[in-house]
Amino acid sequence: MDSEALDELAGQLHGEALGGRGLLQLAAATGLAAYAVWAVVLMPGFRRVPLRLQVPYVPSSVQQVANVMGLLRGRTGKTVDLGSGDGRLVLAAYKQGLCPAVGYELNPWLLWLARYRVRRAGYEGKVSFLKQDLWKANLSDCYNVIVFLAPGVKTPLAAKLLAELPDEARVVAGRFPFPSWTPSSTIGQGLEQAWAYDMKEVRRAARSGTEGRAL
Numbered sequence: 001m002d003s004e005a006l007d008e009l010a011g012q013l014h015g016e017a018l019g020g021r022g023l024l025q026l027a028a029a030t031g032l033a034a035y036a037v038w039a040v041v042l043m044p045g046f047r048r049v050p051l052r053l054q055v056p057y058v059p060s061s062v063q064q065v066a067n068v069m070g071l072l073r074g075r076t077g078k079t080v081d082l083g084s085g086d087g088r089l090v091l092a093a094y095k096q097g098l099c100p101a102v103g104y105e106l107n108p109w110l111l112w113l114a115r116y117r118v119r120r121a122g123y124e125g126k127v128s129f130l131k132q133d134l135w136k137a138n139l140s141d142c143y144n145v146i147v148f149l150a151p152g153v154k155t156p157l158a159a160k161l162l163a164e165l166p167d168e169a170r171v172v173a174g175r176f177p178f179p180s181w182t183p184s185s186t187i188g189q190g191l192e193q194a195w196a197y198d199m200k201e202v203r204r205a206a207r208s209g210t211e212g213r214a215l
């Protein structure tokens with residue numbers, strides 16, 4: 001187990017112990033084991049992320065990866081996956097000529113796996129994975145942004161993207177569209193569907209007011 005994750009578990013368990021004797025006793029019974037699994041296996045690295053913004057790991061399928069890459073065909077410039085998991089979309093982006101390709105991820109196990117795959121593929125220095133909260137990332141130099149996140153975070157994410165991305169940027173959303181943005185194009189059906197949004201168009205629609213609300 002990596003020492004960073006162990007430190008984090010120790011920190012979280014310590015915080016719990018300070019919460020009071022009753023809480024500790026309750027936790028000691030069964031809750032603690034469940035909490036340890038959640039903190040170390042399921043959501044390590046997420047202690048500082050507000051609960052409503054936490055998105056669990058669900059990897060993209062082969063078809064989903066192909067659909068996202070189809071919507072980025074012919075594009076260039078810095079490409080990021082917000083919540084990159086095991087790095088499959090970032091690797092696919094680099095293979096398609098998008099460089100630099102960067103993944104943001106907080107889960108240390110997934111970061112380890114993604115970095116291992118980069119080393120094995122010989123892409124070190126071209127593809128990188130940052131242990132950084134996507135909500136704190138500065139996206140002002142990103143031209144292609146991939147988001148495979150839960151529907152519940154789409155509204156705050158739309159606000160962040162509108163505020164930071166350059167006009168030339170394209171956002172590709174997998175599985176769930178942005179509810180109040182109009183896509184420039186889409187590929188696939190059902191769970192496999194992906195949507196592309198060009199920031200210039202999204203901002204024009206927001207300004208003209210035809211969308212009602214900007215976010």
Ligand SMILES: C[S@@+](CC[C@H](N)C(=O)[O-])C[C@H]1O[C@@H](n2cnc3c(N)ncnc32)[C@H](O)[C@@H]1O
Nearest residue numbers: 055057058059060083084085105106133134148
């Ligand atoms: C639905 S998974 C998608 C993984 C990958 N993009 C894929 O399509 O295979 C979402 C990922 O985002 C990560 N994540 C969620 N919130 C995050 C945050 N605030 N900062 C960085 N990564 C985050 C999770 O750990 C998880 O691996």
Ligand SMILES: *[C@@H]1O[C@H](CO)[C@@H](O)[C@H](O)[C@H]1NC(C)=O
Nearest residue numbers: 136137138139140141163164
């Ligand atoms: C993001 O980076 C750009 C360019 O370095 C800078 O101009 C901008 O102020 C930064 N934005 C935030 C929110 O830090």
